[in-house]
Amino acid sequence: MKLIILDRDGVINHDSDAFVKSPDEWxxxxxxxxxxxxxxxxxxxxxxxxxxxxxxxxxxxxATLTAIHAKMRREVAVAGGAIDAIFICPHLPDEGCDCRKPLPGMYRQIATRYDVDLAGVPAVGDSLRDLQACAAMGCVPWLVKTGNGIKTMAKGGLPEGTRVADDLAAVVDVLLGEA
Known part of the structure; x- marks a missing residue:
């Protein structure tokens, strides 16, 4: 199986400091x-x-988050694609869960769900916490310059082996070219 893991806000859709709170904002x-x-x-x-x-x-x-994700899936389907699954962490930063990035809990859930080792699996994000979570599970971290990506790149401290691309389309260009 060829698996790829994508962050949502800043990678697939516009991010907002005020959060994406409705389907209209997605x-x-x-x-x-x-x-x-x-x-x-x-x-x-x-x-x-x-x-x-x-x-x-x-x-x-x-219910609202489900509606946001339904819109995302519909728009992807209209473009001819599909999102197989969506994993979320609903917790606040100080709740101490293991699923909130930069911790790798969501990635562990993905590995369990698909019964795969995530070593070498590309994972795309726009923030350091995305890259840290995926790198902890052996994924190949990809930083996109959309969303918070340029700020993340400027701060430095990226996990070893992080690859950088202008946007998700540029990541896909490379991945499909390497296939």
Whole structure:
């Protein structure tokens, strides 16, 4: 199985310091839906792993998050792709869970769900915590310059082996070129 793990906000859609709190606020980044479609059409399994502390903060409820994800899946499907699963951490940063990135709990859940070792699996994020979580499980971290990516790159301290690309479409260009 060819598996890829994507962060949501800042990788697939525009991020917001005020959180994406409704389907109307979820707006795909240019080229991201087509990039996911290209992966799907090349028999990749696309999984999303996303911190969603807006749930714990009471900014939106699970029904709203489900509606946001339904919109994302619909738009990906219209582009010709599919997202196989979405993993979320609903917890606040100080709740001490192991699923909130930068901890690797969500990635462990993905490994269990698909019964795979994540060593070498590409994982795409726009923040240091995305890269730290995936690197802890042996994934190949990819930093995109969309979302918080440029700020993340400027701060430095990226996990060893981090690859950098302009956006998700550029990551997919490389991955499909290497296949």
């Amino acid at each position: 707006i795909a980044l240019p080229g991201s839906l087509q990039a996911i479609a290209r992966l799907s059409q090349a028999d990749w399994t696309v999984v999303v792993a996303s911190n969603q502390s807006g749930l714990g903060r009471g900014l939106f409820d699970m």
